[in-house]
Amino acid sequence: MEINILEMWHTMNPIVKSAVVVLTIQGIWGITVTIDRLLMLFMSKRRSRKFAADVSEPMERGDANAVMQVAEDAKKRSHLARFIYEGIKVFQENLALGHSRDRAAEFTQRNLERTGENLSTNLNKGMSVLATAGSTAPFVGLLGTVFGILGAFKVIGQDGGGGLSTIGPLIGEALYVTGYGLMVAIPSVMLFNWLSGLISKYEAGLANAGSELVDQLEAGALGGDPEAILDSPSSAINGQVAAPFPAE
Numbered sequence: 001m002e003i004n005i006l007e008m009w010h011t012m013n014p015i016v017k018s019a020v021v022v023l024t025i026q027g028i029w030g031i032t033v034t035i036d037r038l039l040m041l042f043m044s045k046r047r048s049r050k051f052a053a054d055v056s057e058p059m060e061r062g063d064a065n066a067v068m069q070v071a072e073d074a075k076k077r078s079h080l081a082r083f084i085y086e087g088i089k090v091f092q093e094n095l096a097l098g099h100s101r102d103r104a105a106e107f108t109q110r111n112l113e114r115t116g117e118n119l120s121t122n123l124n125k126g127m128s129v130l131a132t133a134g135s136t137a138p139f140v141g142l143l144g145t146v147f148g149i150l151g152a153f154k155v156i157g158q159d160g161g162g163g164l165s166t167i168g169p170l171i172g173e174a175l176y177v178t179g180y181g182l183m184v185a186i187p188s189v190m191l192f193n194w195l196s197g198l199i200s201k202y203e204a205g206l207a208n209a210g211s212e213l214v215d216q217l218e219a220g221a222l223g224g225d226p227e228a229i230l231d232s233p234s235s236a237i238n239g240q241v242a243a244p245f246p247a248e
Contacts, residue, residue: 019144105218141181148174
């Protein structure tokens with residue numbers, strides 16, 4: 001069966017056209033969000049791996065200033081760098097205030113949890129668009145179909161009758177809107193679930209790196225002097241920094 005999209009568009013009533021426009025906007029917006037989140041994850045993982053490589057040597061020699069400098073320079077581009085920077089900074093500040101190592105580690109853990117919540121909000125930016133499209137697109141399409149069928153019955157009322165040759169095309173056009181809604185909704189749901197999985201895995205990597213950092217700081221990887229860091233070159237932090245983001 002041949003489908004003439006332009007002819008269908010011209011014969012649709014305004015409400016059905018509105019439904020088609022809304023579905024088109026949802027579809028385009030969903031594609032935009034998907035591309036944006038994939039690029040964000042790719043670039044952040046790449047920058048985090050670079051940060052891990054850059055910070056490896058100063059961590060091994062216990063150079064606190066160098067570690068903080070590298071993390072500060074990279075924290076706006078790398079989520080991992082921000083985690084490491086915030087963790088060491090808060091821990092050092094609490095040691096400088098005279099808190100015990102355990103107390104300083106507790107403050108550091110709380111700070112990293114808040115940082116993680118902020119990062120999660122940033123990472124999931126725009127995901128609600130996919131969720132909304134996946135849940136509402138079928139109903140938008142159905143709404144267009146309902147009004148399309150009502151338009152077909154209106155034609156029957158005006159003509160005083162009519163067979164399938166008269167109302168068939170109109171009903172067919174209305175049903176196409178439902179199909180269009182499903183075409184938008186199904187990929188949106190699949191993309192939302194896929195991206196949510198990728199983001200959750202990424203967040204878990206950050207959380208693991210932050211927890212490992214706190215454990216090592218609490219265990220004495222950071223010396224009593226707030227300006228000294230990683231007094232043991234064999235500290236496990238150096239290996240854990242890159243662990244959540246292995247080279248592909």
